[in-house]
Amino acid sequence: MSTIELTNVSRWYGNVVAVNDISMTLDAGVTGLLGPNGAGKTTVLHMMAGFLAPSRGTVTVDGAPTWRHPDVYRKLGLVNEREAVHGFLSAWDFVLASAKMHKLADPRGAATRALALVEMTEAQDRRIETFSKGMRQRTRVAAALVHEPQVLLLDEPFNGMDPRQRMHMMDLLHSLGDRGHTILFSSHILEEVEQVSGTVQVIVAGRLAASGDYRRIRRLMTNRPHLFAVQSSDDRRLAVALIAEKSVSGVEIDGNGLSVRASDYGSFTRALPRIALAEGIRLRRLLPSDESLESVFSYLLEA
Incomplete structure (x- = not known):
């Protein structure tokens, strides 16, 4: 079980404050990061993943800072909202490359398991450029899961998925959370969070507006x-x-x-x-x- 902790975290770009004095602790299970577009959700995820340094405060995974600490990627997986996938690769090539970059003992076996986990085995030899957006999303999730990370961060993971794909992805996140993984996914849709997560962190204009059980937060909003x-x-x-x-x-x-x-x-x-x-x-x-x-x-x- 891994713990993500943000303590008085702020991030600004020049005079623009993207995230303002946020503190939260995430343990095993699935947590939804909820807020309107432009609220600062992606910035928070990128700081958790070590892609951005906090301008103030600390971001840690199991007590270790995420910024300039590459060892954190042994236990962390990230699926960005913005795609960065070479279309000429097959799903198998892409996930296998991720397994090799993690220097896994059995990269082919790990790639096989990850693709099966997201139900992409039948399409694994097709080029990614032929995939629907939902299939590309599932392929990227497989690449993030190939090393079986304890922490999984997903930015708007349900975008482009059809109803069946969404249900399967929700079931997968539930299963990982129940097995002790720490899962955080962002969304601007309350219903998505309700179906996957019992715990919600709400960000508005870079600030943590509410935190806790989604039922209480829905009552506040309603x-x-x-x-x-x-x-x-x-x-x-x-x-x-x-x-x-x-x-x-x-x-x-x-x-x-x-x-x-x-x-x-x-x-x-x-x-x-x-x-x-x-x-x-x-x-x-x-x-x-x-x-x-x-x-x-x-x-x-x-x-």
Whole structure:
């Protein structure tokens, strides 16, 4: 069993802060690294893999720093989001090359086992340039697993996979985690994390916004206040009526209509037509105005 530990880690590029004072500890099992695109997930993974030095803080695997410590690769495997695979190679050539670079005692046997693990045996002699994106992903996972690492880092591993491939990859990650491997995979899709991992680390704008059981984090995201844009035949009278509604926590009015902050999405959407009918007001528009993925995640910074 291996442990990854980040202690007060920051990484910046000039004046741009990509990761800001993150601390986390990952042990055996599967952990999801969740956040919107551009949140800093890839930067965190690259620091864990020793590709980037933290500007501040420490990143260790089993107590050893990952930066400038090549021995860490004996126990660590990485699958980048960005592909770097020569299309003229077959899957067998690619995974075998990885086994040889690790100087394994039986590289051919290791390559055979890794390809079987990701269900690529039948296609192993085809050139990678003929593969679908999902098949290329599975080939790269095989190359990362060829030396049976205790730590596996995957950046958006389910991209391009069809439903059957996704289910198989999820089962594989579950199996590795149950056998004592430390698995971290990044995703911007909460449902992917729910299906694979019971533990979630949420990163928003380079900061650790939430950490722990995914059920608790989903409740935070679901129960957050919601902002609605409302237009009606009498915005001022509707605003007065809405202030008395329990599910409404705030109302603002401007030239474009009402901005209503609701503490309970369901209660508000049921109450609004009832209130409008009772007041004799015609509703012209109702739109959630904060349903972007970034706004949902950003709420966790305030929770």
